[in-house]
Amino acid sequence: LPEDGGVGSLNFSPITRQQFDDQGMLLVSGYTTTRGATIKYVLAGCDAPEPHHITGCYATCTNGVLTEKGTFDADRLVQSRGEAESAGGFNLVSESVVDLGFPADVYVTKNHAYVVSIQLKSYMPAGGLTVFDVSDRSHPVLKKVISLPGDGYWNAAWAKDDVLYVATRASGVILFDISNPGDPTYIRSVPSGAPLDVHTLFVEGNRLYAMALRPAQTLIFDITSPRDPVLLNRVVFTSEEFVTSYPHDAFAYEGRLYINHTDIGFLVTDPTDPLQVQELGKYHYNRQYSHASAVGTFAGRTIAFEGSEQEGAHLRVLDVTDPANIQLIGEHRLRPTTSIHNMILKGTKLYVAWYQEGVRVFDVANPTLPKEIAYFNAYRETDPKRLGFVYEGVMGMRVPGDGYVYAVDTSRGLLIF
Known part of the structure; x- marks a missing residue:
């Protein structure tokens, strides 16, 4: 209004x-x-x-x-709880506008930030890829903008060596050559065949996992040769109760693939043999919409941080050491009308892209009691392109270990902290 x-x-x-x-x-x-x-x-x-x-x-x-x-x-999603714009020394270094569509994710490599954008509705601007040289984090330089006719929904990005992988709604996974990082060039899309709506990606070693919405499946590629992915399997998990469920995201860690399978729940699988991926366990709760996760080891236990989306969503901490007996050991909530889009675990710090709550940073040395230690409130309702719905604000984020945090806000574009 x-x-x-x-x-x-x-x-x-x-x-x-x-x-x-x-x-x-x-x-x-x-x-x-x-x-x-x-x-x-x-x-x-x-x-x-x-x-x-x-x-x-x-x-x-x-x-x-x-x-x-x-x-x-x-x-009305104004800054809440009397907070300042930022706290904990989490300061904005630079802000770069992304003109393509609705910015959704970012991947950082070779001193370049690759921002992908989506087309929310057919009558709205199409998305694509926007490339920034971030050698000077205080002054990113726009290098290239790429879009494809008929495929305006590019939701996720990842890279290995000189290849950038982009998840798209109509072309599956698009490969770009980034040997010249400021000038990506199209290689091809995978897999071949009918159009495939790939939503998110995860790369671990020589494996590329691509989570597709329609048809709902998790694709496993061998990327020993990054330019030539080999499709090993299309893994499908189904439920008679939740027939429209799909894998939204996944996290690979120590021989396990943790799949955020929306309504079905948070799945723990063994992908060692890609032709026979086994479900080892599942965590499910009422009105679940498992959306994102990060997994690590704390005091010898395997701990998963799971974020749901939609109303009432919040952060859950799960002990998944025994996948057949997953235990809820901690939680953290903000406003019930906001939800989590993505998260990154670095050591004992958890960085969460929490839509209108901005970027939230937690000390999770004691995972049963996540302690918020820093934040940046990126959402301002007067920013251009705000639409007044729950899925806007900070969505994508990377913490590549170069001393900076890179986030993407759906209106403000690329934010570097």
Whole structure:
């Protein structure tokens, strides 16, 4: 809702009725799908228990028939808890605008930052790849911008040697030659065959894991020759209860592949034999949407930090030493309307990309009690390209060990700390 009283939006659709009075708030919006179905959203705000917080009821109708209803909690996502912009010496060194689409992830190698962007809706700007020379972290230099017609959703990046791998919605994994790091050149896309929506990537040694949404599968490639990935297997985990679940992300550690399989849960697998990947255990909780994770060893125990997405999401700490008997040993929560997109574990520090909560840094030397030691509040609702929905803010992040932290904010672009 614009501060000037102009027409707002609801679920990306213009609001067609907007009413505010002593009875409360009423918002109505809708759209017609490509198949001709008429969708209508109705939001009735009934109470404001505190500033920037509204509660009420909502309903969704399809072709005039009620299809969903319930209650809601809505927050104006301003800087919360009386925090400053930053704390713990976590200071912004530079900020670089990314013009392509909706910035989502970054990979840093060869003194260059490779930022990938997504196209949220078909009528919004397409994403692609934006390359910065970050030799001088205080003054990154834009080197190249790449996009492909018909494939505007590039969500993740990783590299090995002179090859950059990019996860895309229509082309699977695209390979770029970065032997000249400021001038990536297209090599090809993998796997061959039908279009594949690859969402995230993880490289460990000579293995590339690619997590695909449609069709839902985890692809395992041998990248002994980085320019010539060999597809070893397409691994599928299914559930009769959660038929639309897909692998959102994964983390490889000490012979295990930990898969954030959204609704199915957090899976521990053994990929030693890529042709027969075994599920060793699973952690699941009510309304789970397992989204990101990082795994390490603490006092001889294997500990996983798991972040979920969507409402009520937060950080969970799991003892996965025995995958068949995973134990919850710690938690950390911020606001219930914000959620986690990504995380990086470096020694006993956990860096979390927490959407509108910005970058959060935790001391996890005692993993049962994550202690927040630093943060940067990147989200400002007045920034250009803010859309007023829960999945914006800081999304991607890298901590390559060069003394800097690199993060991507969906509006502000590349942030270096």
